[in-house]
Amino acid sequence: MNEVVLEKMEALDSGEVIDSMTDIVACLNTSDSIQRFLLDIHCILQKVTYADNFYVVLFREDGSLTFPYFHDVKDDINPEDLEALSLDEIAHSLTAYALQSQSVCNYNCEQLHQLVAQGRLNIIGTVPKQWLCFPLVNRNNFMGAFIIQSYRREDEYSGVIVDVLYTISHVISSALDAFNNQQALVEANKVLQNYQSELESKVAERTQELESSLSELQKEIRTREALQQRLEHEALHDTLTGLTNRKFLFRELNNLAERSKRGPVSVHILYLDLDDFKPINDNYGHHNGDIVLQEVARRIQSELRSYDVLCRLGGDEFVVVLSDPIDRPVLMQICTRLIACLCAPISLEEGQTVQCGCSIGVANNHGVFTAEALLKCADSALYSSKELGKNQAYFYDEPVL
Template sequence: MATTDKPTDNKEGALQTLLEYQAILDNASLGITFTRDRAFLHCNERFSEMFGWTSKELIGQPTSIAYPSLEDYQDLGDIAEQTLGTGKRMDIELLMKRRDGSTFWCRMMANAIDPHDHSKGTIFITEDITERRAASDAIRQLLLEQQAILANAHIGIAFVKQDRIITCNQHLEQIYGYQPDELINASFSKLLQTVDSFEPELEIASDIAKGGSFIREVRQKKKDGTLFWCSITANLVDQSALENGAVWLLDDISERKQAQDSLMQARLELELRVQQRTAELANSNLQLQHEIQVRQLAEEHIRHLANHDALTGLPNRRLLEDRLEHALGHARRNQNMVAVKFIDLDRFKEVNDKLGHRIGDILLQTVANRLRSLLREIDTISRIGGDEFILVLTDMSSEQHVLETAEKILHSLSQPYFIEQHTLSTTPSIGIAIYPQDGDNPEQLMSRADIAMYQVKKKGRKGYHLFREGDQA
């Protein structure tokens, strides 16, 4: 009996092994196929799904059906013959064709069963890399666009981190008289050592900490020692982390300075001649100029006060409604979304009651600065009174985009505030209304954003809520 059962056992064991191998192939995340004489002999489920066929339908089919054209098929055949014939593995990215005629990017890896005998067949492993290629192409295009901007900018641009020039454009090298790439990794502070020397990182940190921008006009020195006037502007990559570096803009303004000096000299000479001829007329003219300047400043100040919050400098309700009206008009023309966010600071009254209105005012100014750093220039931030802010976000692509922005605002405004040796904590309650689904005019959108904000308050504060029809009840 033992001798009779043994072949059966071997046969069953081989069948079991074959089934296990098939299960492994069908559950693999990559497409796997075995070809011989340029025809499909076997493939796993992933391979057939990738090309839009069933496994049985592919068996016996010529491998050329998976290629966009006969020329593409022949080109790959030439590459495969040169690579696989030497015993190497072929690894290539190319366009392949599905059953319905559509194409997709595919990474193909192949190994010959026997490099010296092609008749024994070839194993192909394939991966659909269409999304990865699209992402890579998008990144490459963005990089090319940024490089083009830097290359064609008529102003020197440098990215500096920890006093080292990480990258700069050609115009900056030309301004200072250096060869291409000669400034890369050079000390930025040494480059700026001039007659009017200063310490760039310390001064930019000081200016940014005061809530201002870093702008200087100083005399600089070229590589050959020539002095020139330079306008220098800097912006931190991260307002809260100096170590993350800054973008510096530098421009040779020598001609402008010379013109200003010439103009100033001509003006002085003219004033001297006028004074010599008639001192009374000169004094009257100076008085008139002064009055005009005072009036212009007063008018500008009045216009600013009429449209901006005196404490934070943000647009007030009047300017907010005007900008929201424009944003809605733009959205109607371009079929985009506009998000209106109503923000109320939780427990802000406790800060005023415990520490006084001065500390409360500083906190409101700090909140305004954080909001400015989070949003784009095309967006509008408005303080409409007390601790209430309204944001208008234009050109929003989707509701998810709106929620992602709300999450960033929630996280930023929930961080501690360090004001005059006080560590303060406040969180935002954010109500959101979206055009066109929640309304088509400023009053309706702001009202519904306000209603949505109160839903956050009811749930315990610190959060955001999209307006829903049931909220009005």
């Protein structure tokens, strides 16, 4: 096993895997299409292992296969071309062959050539050095699979990585099922809204005839409006801290990005990640960890202006958006105040106190920008801050592309 593989295994720990699973669930709040949902999952898997070559295959209701997401560094295959393949062509593919087993498949290059020589399958595209297939099963429903492959080495994925990916596949299966249900609820809500519009029109036309029942109808409408408002609030806010969430952040950044196309806009991103938070969860329990996160949210909010945007991305990550011109010395003062207030002791329910620091990555736009690019730059700056040491801020000085 080469040094690169060893380094990957040493770098992988249970905390990173749990964070990846949490991020996968968090994708439910940010994805408005199956393609975006799977793209987010792809990005998360790339943090766990080498996953440049990744695609997903799902079963349709009629039993045929569909490929909602496909990314490969060697074969430039258009997902629409995969959708156009006939059932006979797909039936003899490596993917279809693996799906028949409904279990984890791990093939190297030699094994694949043997299967082809035996006439058991045909390989579409370049033969990989290592090919992994993980079934997507939720509540005994076999939905399909996701595939990760490497053209570099036959030992790209160790047994540890395979086990980790298999564990993550259960989370992806549950999240995918939840996403499908969520999309079904969205469609049902559209039907409900159309029905409500028709109902209100009929009420207007028959007011005189239905005077006695008008009060009940109005009460029902108010209940629905209150429910809609509550659902909208919950969709844009974090239930633990009450802060806005990732979905709200991207909506705000996308609005600012559109404004940047029409004129000058100053946007500063402060990407905060708590230092030494994991030991608090491990030593005092997740309940006390939640208390710490709530107190951290309150302290950050107290250092900001009422119109500044503060959101919790998930876990112990927070993002501050400042949307007016601010010089670097002032930004550094803000970061220094935030770090100082978060380093102060935090009281737990049992009378105990804990402390955790904070690392900050700072990025700002240079003219026109995109939400994803700007947040990625702030994340990169945060990584540099962590690398240089704890309880400090690092500024991203490269142009935001």
